[in-house]
Amino acid sequence: MKTMVVAVSSILLFITAAGGQTAVDLAKKYRHHEVYDLAPGVQMTPKFDSTGTVCEMQVEQAHFLKKGIAFSSRIDEREGFSIIDDLVPVTDRGPKLNTYEECMGICQTTHEYSKVVISVSVLSDGDTRLITIKWRNRTCS
Numbered sequence: 001m002k003t004m005v006v007a008v009s010s011i012l013l014f015i016t017a018a019g020g021q022t023a024v025d026l027a028k029k030y031r032h033h034e035v036y037d038l039a040p041g042v043q044m045t046p047k048f049d050s051t052g053t054v055c056e057m058q059v060e061q062a063h064f065l066k067k068g069i070a071f072s073s074r075i076d077e078r079e080g081f082s083i084i085d086d087l088v089p090v091t092d093r094g095p096k097l098n099t100y101e102e103c104m105g106i107c108q109t110t111h112e113y114s115k116v117v118i119s120v121s122v123l124s125d126g127d128t129r130l131i132t133i134k135w136r137n138r139t140c141s
Contacts (some may be wrong), residue, residue, distance in 0.1 A: 076125030
């Protein structure tokens with residue numbers, strides 16, 4: 001009898017665990033992120049302020065594709081500048097204030113404008129790994 005109770009309990013536990021999770025179940029446990037496909041293999045993840053206006057964008061190579069995993073982790077440099085121009089056109093950035101570069105294994109070039117700060121992280125071989133755009137007058141929540 002004891003064996004039967006253990007067996008039934010184990011089966012019920014397995015069925016419950018194997019039942020799957022819904023979007024609602026996942027949202028209760030984990031923070032949800034929006035991800036936008038900007039170009040084949042390139043994705044942008046935005047952050048928003050309390051009013052729902054974008055305050056930061058991170059652009060990177062997609063790691064998971066429909067047909068498998070992307071082992072490349074780079075964005076073509078020319079494509080990167082084009083993506084930046086699409087996301088925040090020059091006319092929306094305000095006057096350019098400064099540009100500086102920091103290198104420690106990976107180089108990060110930061111372009112400061114009056115309205116936004118654009119950082120481009122590049123490996124020593126010239127491959128762009130991450131583009132971050134932050135608005136100066138917006139605080140992410």
